[in-house]
Amino acid sequence: MLEERRQNSTVVAARLEGLTKRYPNGTLAIDRLDLTVAKGEFVSLLGPSGCGKSTALYVLAGLANATAGRVELAGGCQQAVGGGSIGFVFQEPSLMPWATVAENVALPLTLRGSALDSALEVVRCLTMVGLEAFADAYPRELSGGMKMRVSIARALITRPQLLLLDEPFGALDEITRARLHDDLLRIWSETGCTIVMVTHNTTESVYLSNRVVVMAARPGRIIGSVDVREPYPRTKAFRLCSGFSDHVRQVSALLDNAFSE
């Protein structure tokens, strides 16, 4: 698996070039940001709040416009919005409370008008997040972690090549978060998709990703990146080994710079 990913590392999944975002009130949210994500990579964007990491993700998804710079996505998904080649998991589960779990997960297909073959796909995605028994439940009947799983299943239903996550686990308790980490890694290896995740949690970023990109605020920019050259599958044992803590230390040092600047 790892070898395969190394071979793919020359193929670009997404690239941001000189991305600049200035808000109407004049605040410079992101200043000339360059980021290249290889196909099959798991990249975390880590930084203090206000460093523009979420904004970068929104621009990548086509949900926000850049003031300057270029966004390039791998073949066939020039138009991000409406294409379905990008899956996006938002900070909140953002589910329709009036619809069942199955209807929520099927939403991207329903909007596209291809609801015919959606039933099987819904089962596939719900199984992937371990919620196959809850297809007919309503969101209010689910716990916070389960809602987030539904949100992830919805992002998976279009079989995206690029999965973007915006601080998806921020609101969850430690135990639920750890469980979802392992599920996310399993989904990543099963689907072979590329993942870009925004987070403000150092250990989370090291545990999950191939590469941690650290950003600083005012203006938002990249101040360094750490390659986590540790093999997958990563398990609980990985959290205890020295390689893990070394990387956490490196990333923390970078993050300290981000705060001190």
Add this chain to the structure above:
Amino acid sequence: MTIPVRQNDAIGHAAIDIVAREPVSLLCMLDRVVPLIAGAVFLVAWEIFVRWRGIPLYVLPAPSVIFLSLWTNAGGLLRALGNTALVTLSAFSLATISGIALGIVIALFRTVEKIVWPYAVALQVTPIIAIAPLVIIWVGLSRVWLALLILSWLVAFFPMLSATVVGIKSGDRGLQNVFTLYGATRWQRLLRLQLPAALPFILSGARVSSGLSVIGAVVAEFVAGSGTSTGLAWTIVQSSTMLDVPRMFAALFLLAGFGVVLWHAMSRLSSILLGHWHESELKDDA
């Protein structure tokens, strides 16, 4: 509504907790019986008080006299109730349809909102009783029923309009983004996101509006008279000129009863439509 019991699955996700519900049925019965008992006690006390102090009929009739009046005047009173109900329900339906329709247009087109909103507010804050004479002159005394309908509609319209506008605008921002990401059309966004999100607001607006439409119909009839078909409000005016206080009370009881029935119908509708998902209806589950 009961939630089916689900077992913990292999990965150990938390199962939905089921609240124990054995003592609920008894409590529920008490909940319903207690208000009825209180009402009966109140009526008996009223009866005793009136008889004991020998209060004259034209000041405060005893409940027994009121019910007797209700019985002897049943035909006329029920016809009046029918007329009032017809005006109220027609006005309420019109207000619902027009309020939701204009609310959607206002919420979707900012320009329309800017143009229409100030006048809608102006209409809302002008007392209906002050507009009534003008409306009656316009439609003519030969069509008083139309004046009643218009006035009742005017009162009931604004809560529906404002509830729809607020409801449509209150859609979850994250969900808006989800719809954008998957290329939803404006139509899909309206039908699948904005209207369902607005439904709780609209239903609560409808509850307010249903009550107001009764008030509108009564006020209009007080001012306009009733033309050929007498409603409950005109019955009250007539009875008061004849000092037939028991009949006034009988008409009042019917009016209040009708309002309560309308209110409960709206609450029931709301719990049917929202019961399975909206927080406001969850307590009714027990």
